[in-house]
Amino acid sequence: MVTPVTPNRFAGQTAIVTGAGSGIGKATAVRLAQEGARVIAGDVLPARLQELVDQYPDLDIHTVDGDISREDTTTRLVAAANNRIDVVANVAGVMDGFLPVAEVDDATWERVFGINITGMMRLCRAAVPIMAAGGGGAIVNVTSEAGLRGGAAGVAYTASKHAVIGLTRNTSVMYSAQGIRCNAVAPGGVQTNIEAPMLSPLAGSVLGPVFQHVVPPVATAEQLAAAITWLASPDAANITGVVLASDGGWSAL
Numbered sequence: 246m247v248t249p250v251t252p253n254r255f256a257g258q259t260a261i262v263t264g265a266g267s268g269i270g271k272a273t274a275v276r277l278a279q280e281g282a283r284v285i286a287g288d289v290l291p292a293r294l295q296e297l298v299d300q301y302p303d304l305d306i307h308t309v310d311g312d313i314s315r316e317d318t319t320t321r322l323v324a325a326a327n328n329r330i331d332v333v334a335n336v337a338g339v340m341d342g343f344l345p346v347a348e349v350d351d352a353t354w355e356r357v358f359g360i361n362i363t364g365m366m367r368l369c370r371a372a373v374p375i376m377a378a379g380g381g382g383a384i385v386n387v388t389s390e391a392g393l394r395g396g397a398a399g400v401a402y403t404a405s406k407h408a409v410i411g412l413t414r415n416t417s418v419m420y421s422a423q424g425i426r427c428n429a430v431a432p433g434g435v436q437t438n439i440e441a442p443m444l445s446p447l448a449g450s451v452l453g454p455v456f457q458h459v460v461p462p463v464a465t466a467e468q469l470a471a472a473i474t475w476l477a478s479p480d481a482a483n484i485t486g487v488v489l490a491s492d493g494g495w496s497a498l
């Protein structure tokens with residue numbers, strides 16, 4: 246069960262959430278707005294963003310559609326925040342067909358890295374000076390079980406989610422004196438719309454048995470939003486540079 250929302254926890258704050266049209270990003274955007282934030286919600290699919298605002302007409306949600314791997318999208322997300330950024334939740338991400346290194350093509354590698362890490366870096370790069378000028382802020386980056394181990398996805402996704410952890414830790418160190426905290430959440434399996442076709446017979450034979458017998462039950466997007474918003478909130482004021490697994494215990498195995 247997910248803790249009920251904490252009224253006004255983000256009152257007066259502005260939050261940018263990527264991947265806000267579905268799954269974990271949507272649940273995070275909704276929760277931040279329900280707790281008082283003005284939310285800039287980004288996604289590559291405008292129809293999903295429209296559905297979000299139609300579903301929650303009373304919440305303070307502003308949408309920006311665009312591909313996060315393109316720098317103009319980052320620029321528009323930050324411009325919509327209007328020189329005030331308290332929270333950035335970098336949630337947008339895509340899978341890689343579970344392709345191992347001998348099978349991965351350049352297009353898959355570049356797409357996965359562009360969305361999962363380069364876009365995230367650019368949004369942090371643009372947001373950090375604004376956060377610092379405002380006295381600080383909190384960044385929460387979504388990594389994955391695949392950021393913690395080698396047997397949860399293909400090589401591109403695994404490498405990109407390991408990179409998310411490096412980005413998170415370095416950013417936490419570099420900007421802590423400016424009041425900016427930077428943490429990551431590592432989901433295990435979560436019920437969302439993420440597309441995760443198993444395109445590699447090798448990966449299927451290696452990972453299939455692990456997924457069938459070892460992996461804990463899938464979580465809800467709202468459970469992940471609870472972890473992300475907690476790390477973004479003053480409740481986590483003394484926490485920076487951590488990777489918080491929300492995975493039903495998978496990472497403890």
Ligand SMILES: NC(=O)c1ccc[n+]([C@@H]2O[C@H](COP(=O)([O-])OP(=O)(O)OC[C@H]3O[C@@H](n4cnc5c(N)ncnc54)[C@H](O)[C@@H]3O)[C@@H](O)[C@H]2O)c1
Pocket residue numbers: 263264265266267268269270287288289290293311312313314336337338339340360387388389390431432433434435436437438439440466
């Ligand atoms: N679902 C899981 O089991 C799981 C597990 C571990 C980590 N994650 C991570 O959680 C994050 C959210 O995934 P989800 O499961 O909620 O998936 P989802 O597909 O339900 O939601 C992701 C959203 O990101 C958007 N998006 C995709 N490409 C984009 C782009 N180029 N630019 C902007 N937006 C884009 C999609 O349109 C979608 O609305 C991802 O980073 C994913 O890697 C998910």
